[in-house]
Amino acid sequence: MEYFLELFFSGLTRGSIYALIALGYTMVYGIIELINFAHGEIYMIGAFVGLVVAGVLSSFGFPAASIVILATIAAVIYAASYGYTIEKIAYRPLRGAPRLSPLISAIGMSIFLQNYVMLSQTSDFLSFPSLIPEFGFLKNYESMIGSTDFLIIAVAAIVMVGLNLFIKFTRMGKAMRATAQNRKMAMLVGINVDQVISATFVIGSALAAIGGVLIASHIGQINFFIGFIAGIKAFTAAVLGGIGSVPGAMLGGLILGWTESFCTGYVSSDYEDVFAFALLVLILIFRPSGLLGKAPIQKV
Amino acid sequence: MEGLKKSILASLWFMFLTLPIMGVFVNTIDKSVTWHLDRVLCVGVAAFVLSFLWRYMLEQKDKGRQEEEASSVEKVTFFNKLISSPKFYWPALVGVAVFAIAFPKLFSMYQVNVMTTALIYVVLGLGLNIVVGLAGLLDLGFVAFYAVGAYSYALMNMYWGISFWVALPLGALLGAICGILLGFPVLRLRGDYLAIVTLGFGEIIRLVLENWGSFTNGPAGISNIARPEFFGFAKGFLAQINFMYYLMLVLVIFTIFVVNRLKNSRIGRAWQALREDEIACQAMGIDKMKTKLMAFSLGATWAGMVGVVFAAKTTFINPASFTFLESAIILSIVVLGGMGSILGVILGALVLILLPEYMREFSEYRMLIFGAVMVLVMVFRPQGLVRDVRKKIDISAVKKALGGAHE
Numbered sequence: 001m002e003y004f005l006e007l008f009f010s011g012l013t014r015g016s017i018y019a020l021i022a023l024g025y026t027m028v029y030g031i032i033e034l035i036n037f038a039h040g041e042i043y044m045i046g047a048f049v050g051l052v053v054a055g056v057l058s059s060f061g062f063p064a065a066s067i068v069i070l071a072t073i074a075a076v077i078y079a080a081s082y083g084y085t086i087e088k089i090a091y092r093p094l095r096g097a098p099r100l101s102p103l104i105s106a107i108g109m110s111i112f113l114q115n116y117v118m119l120s121q122t123s124d125f126l127s128f129p130s131l132i133p134e135f136g137f138l139k140n141y142e143s144m145i146g147s148t149d150f151l152i153i154a155v156a157a158i159v160m161v162g163l164n165l166f167i168k169f170t171r172m173g174k175a176m177r178a179t180a181q182n183r184k185m186a187m188l189v190g191i192n193v194d195q196v197i198s199a200t201f202v203i204g205s206a207l208a209a210i211g212g213v214l215i216a217s218h219i220g221q222i223n224f225f226i227g228f229i230a231g232i233k234a235f236t237a238a239v240l241g242g243i244g245s246v247p248g249a250m251l252g253g254l255i256l257g258w259t260e261s262f263c264t265g266y267v268s269s270d271y272e273d274v275f276a277f278a279l280l281v282l283i284l285i286f287r288p289s290g291l292l293g294k295a296p297i298q299k300v
Numbered sequence: 301m302e303g304l305k306k307s308i309l310a311s312l313w314f315m316f317l318t319l320p321i322m323g324v325f326v327n328t329i330d331k332s333v334t335w336h337l338d339r340v341l342c343v344g345v346a347a348f349v350l351s352f353l354w355r356y357m358l359e360q361k362d363k364g365r366q367e368e369e370a371s372s373v374e375k376v377t378f379f380n381k382l383i384s385s386p387k388f389y390w391p392a393l394v395g396v397a398v399f400a401i402a403f404p405k406l407f408s409m410y411q412v413n414v415m416t417t418a419l420i421y422v423v424l425g426l427g428l429n430i431v432v433g434l435a436g437l438l439d440l441g442f443v444a445f446y447a448v449g450a451y452s453y454a455l456m457n458m459y460w461g462i463s464f465w466v467a468l469p470l471g472a473l474l475g476a477i478c479g480i481l482l483g484f485p486v487l488r489l490r491g492d493y494l495a496i497v498t499l500g501f502g503e504i505i506r507l508v509l510e511n512w513g514s515f516t517n518g519p520a521g522i523s524n525i526a527r528p529e530f531f532g533f534a535k536g537f538l539a540q541i542n543f544m545y546y547l548m549l550v551l552v553i554f555t556i557f558v559v560n561r562l563k564n565s566r567i568g569r570a571w572q573a574l575r576e577d578e579i580a581c582q583a584m585g586i587d588k589m590k591t592k593l594m595a596f597s598l599g600a601t602w603a604g605m606v607g608v609v610f611a612a613k614t615t616f617i618n619p620a621s622f623t624f625l626e627s628a629i630i631l632s633i634v635v636l637g638g639m640g641s642i643l644g645v646i647l648g649a650l651v652l653i654l655l656p657e658y659m660r661e662f663s664e665y666r667m668l669i670f671g672a673v674m675v676l677v678m679v680f681r682p683q684g685l686v687r688d689v690r691k692k693i694d695i696s697a698v699k700k701a702l703g704g705a706h707e
Contacts, residue, residue, distance in 0.1 A: 105675045280500045285488075
């Protein structure tokens with residue numbers, strides 16, 4: 001039982017991170033039907049900015065609490081800026097091109113960003129400072145859930161509730177839903193579609209950066225390649241829940257997190273990534289629209 | 301004036317973006333911080349200049365598109381002119397053939413080796429071209445079939461001592477079988493879902509090869525794979541390398557021949573119809589299932605076959621040779637060369653494989669440039685280096701022949 005609970009909580013932590021990144025995929029896909037391959041790299045860049053800012057601030061002797069907040073804010077701002085720029089350079093000129101073109105452009109962008117970070121930083125693993133202070137509470141469960149796990153789950157939950165409220169009630173959220181439903185119609189009723197798409201990229205990237213800083217602080221090391229695997233897994237989560245659906249991404253993230261955690265715990269730890277990929281292939285084959293997604297209507 | 305303001309803004313924006321990644325390096329072990337503000341300044345200057353170029357190119361592209369729409373005549377590039385006129389076509393072909401045959405005599409062993417590698421990528425590119433360029437199915441796990449071929453020869457050689465010449469068709473067959481096995485369940489998926497499934501499949505194959513240590517030797521790989529026997533011809537190291545080159549040359553010619561025949565055949569035209577519009581294609585009575593399966597398995601056949609050659613050439617393989625990056629390189633060969641065009645793919649492979657090889661100091665930036673070029677080509681020249689020209693039927697001539705029945 002003890003072991004089961006431990007796996008349950010580690011799955012919950014992983015799942016929350018996957019869900020945070022998956023939101024970016026699902027929002028972008030919902031609006032422009034593009035798999036933003038470079039999204040994993042945004043997450044990686046968020047983690048690197050967090051590392052660099054934390055390093056610089058601590059060399060100036062800032063107190064620990066302000067470092068956490070400033071590094072996270074910087075990561076969020078930078079990831080959002082990168083997301084905005086990527087959309088403008090690599091995807092906007094390709095509106096109306098055949099479907100394969102933006103996808104290939106996205107793969108190119110992903111390779112470019114990986115190598116850009118690798119060449120300007122290093123290809124080695126860098127140790128990430130443990131930004132989140134260890135605090136002792138939940139004494140009875142300490143062996144199962146640490147303070148970082150707890151914080152990750154809490155932040156992810158808060159962010160998701162906030163995002164849902166944003167999409168439901170704000171003007172921009174309504175514009176996003178309208179654009180997702182029918183872009184031409186949205187344009188006709190006076191929605192600035194370009195602005196909506198930019199906003200989608202900015203919000204999705206900011207969420208990925210939060211995930212990046214949290215997980216980097218949890219695991220303790222990063223390198224330029226972490227975005228690739230995390231991106232694919234978050235994409236799996238998005239597909240699992242039904243791509244285009246925001247609650248679906250959260251559900252998908254959690255299911256993927258638990259699947260991985262229980263499979264590695266009870267079956268074998270060598271094949272950790274294989275389980276995630278196998279789950280992805282199976283879902284796409286048997287239920288391509290995901291758990292909460294709607295089956296796409298084929299337009300003639 | 302407007303442009304100048306925009307460029308200054310772009311320059312400042314990029315300096316802001318690159319500041320934490322390029323401008324600062326934090327050594328996490330001794331907690332020291334190194335500043336590289338000069339690099340950020342370079343980025344600013346480069347962004348200033350490039351933003352002018354960027355806007356100019358976008359304008360040109362828009363203008364070009366408008367002109368094309370207005371005149372409704374497809375622009376014919378230099379390459380297309382070259383290949384469509386027999387006056388240039390035949391002498392060029394003879395020249396290339398003579399050069400290719402004389403290559404090992406003219407250049408050193410190292411060059412021959414590099415060229416053999418480039419030829420391997422030519423065949424891989426042509427194989428993927430069937431799937432992506434002709435049928436329009438984006439396959440991001442193509443390298444998995446390459447791995448299947450390479451490992452099937454390596455393992456069969458290690459366990460049963462099977463020779464290269466037996467393994468070559470077997471590798472092709474296993475590639476085709478894997479293509480069908482993967483193709484069968486994923487056929488229902490649309491473009492980008494398909495891309496992800498194939499990517500997942502490719503990664504699964506690599507991870508299994510890496511973790512199934514007792515069977516595949518895991519990350520350490522398999523060494524001492526036998527080089528092919530050339531029926532007693534080639535004795536010695538040098539002769540074997542030359543023979544490997546000629547073998548690849550024959551394989552390339554064979555591939556070109558087959559792919560060219562396929563392209564204008566019934567199945568080839570079905571692929572192109574599928575690429576353009578799936579639903580209309582189905583409405584024309586084309587069996588979507590069969591067409592996609594054919595494309596998948598035929599593409600995989602080439603990859604499996606070349607995988608065997610690759611294993612025999614390097615005599616050592618490990619899972620690190622079959623990562624997603626490799627798939628991306630093969631894909632960029634097809635995309636940059638010009639999807640669907642055979643000449644384009646050949647040129648793309650030669651350029652992408654030979655250039656980094658001959659620019660050693662450059663090779664660190666190879667993947668960076670790959671990525672950037674992929675984006676730029678998609679934005680400015682979506683049809684690649686050589687645009688694929690399709691066979692056209694002159695409708696007015698057909699009408700005349702029918703005696704104006706439709707008037």
